[in-house]
Amino acid sequence: MYNFNGFLQELSSETGIKFNLISQEGMEMFNSLEGIKASQCITTQISLGKQSARLITEIENEKCTSLLKYTIERKYNELYYLKEQLIIDILEGTGVATEVVDNTLPFLLKEATLFLISVEGSLYEALNALKQLYDEESAVTIIYRDSLLMIGSFEEVDEHAKSIKESITSDLFSKCYISYANVPKGTCNLKSAYEDAKECLVIGKKYDIKDQIFDSESMIFEKAVYNISPKAKKELLDRFQSKFSSFDQDIINTIEEFVRCGLNISEAAKKLYIHRNTLIYRLDKISKDTGYDIRDFKQAAIFIIAFLIWKESR
Incomplete structure (x- = not known):
């Protein structure tokens, strides 16, 4: 895969000039100066898009620095x-x-996907990790505001989301959240897809949705709850807050997994690694403590809305 790092390697090798390129965050983007003392080097500021970086070269190559700077900036x-x-x-x-x-973004001529990635760590390191995974022909990845944004055409979108998350968490040891939205054909749909993914990212974090991957298409219910009027939220919170706050983590996990499994007792028990009878006992306890039996669809609907509002308030 040809990328910026590959270009820097070729540039150093073909010119015979050793240099070090460091981002404004202090991340080493490239280094062929290993073993060269700092006293033998000079530093030049260069521009990589809207970001600045430091280009470090040997003093003996000072006359070549301007051309080297121009070449790197142009390629970037x-x-x-x-x-x-x-x-x-x-x-x-x-x-x-x-x-x-x-001409520049041909994938927008057909249906595309927009990924919005929030990283609890260096955005620049995460950006570099994604540029290693995806070349510029298949996807464009940028830092936009306080998140990473990636746009491209993908099959098996959910698998790509999992791969992105795994790459960031395993390579950078950094927690990340990912939301994604469909971008129908045409540039006019790009902004609405971004706003949709952005809202899902906020909601997914507030509701602590498992796996930290949020699909816009599957979050209609959560978006509806999030946009309930403050007055209605307060009424439900007043009714349920003390009850939910008294639950231990086992009960909280039980509620979340039971809902995630579509109120299916057998599937939820399997996911929770508990006996079916243990799950039934917990559901009976929830019903006794709250007055709502979440095995009943109508009662479950009210309960789940109140539960999400409670999680949002914490």
Whole structure:
């Protein structure tokens, strides 16, 4: 896979110039200066899109630094920045020419997917990890506001979400949350897909949805609850708060898994690694403590809405 790091390696090898490139966050993007003392080097500021970086070279190659800087900045713009800026312009409502979009972001001519990734760690390290997974032909990945945003055409979207999460958590040892939304054909749909994914990310975190992967299409219920009027939320919270707060973690896990399994006792017991009778005992306890039997659909609907509102309030 050809990427920016591969280009830097080729550049150093073909020119014979050793250099180190460090992001403004202090992340080492490339280094062929190993073993060279700091006193033998000079530092030059360069621009990588809207971000700055430090280019460190040997003093003996000082005359070549300007050309090296120009070459690196140009390649970065070629690979990333033009596409990044075009996506930002679309999201922020800046006028863009359709022909430019079609040529630069051809995947928007067909149905695409937008991933929004929140990382509890360095966004730049996570960005680099994703650029190793996906080349610029299949997806564009940028830092937008306080998250990573990736757009492209994918099959088995859920599997890609899991792969992204696994790559970030295993390589960077960093917790991450991912939401994704469908982008129908056409650039006009990109902004609405972003807003949808952004809302799902907020809701998924507030409701502590398992696996930290949030599919916009499957979160209609949660979005409806999230947008209930404050007055209605307060009424339900007043009725249930003390009851929910008294539950231990086993009961909380039971509620979440039972709901996730579509109120199916056998499946939920299997997922919870408990005997079916143990689950029934817990459901009886929940019914006795709250007055709601969540094995009954109508009672479960009210209970689940109240439960999500309680989780949102914590």
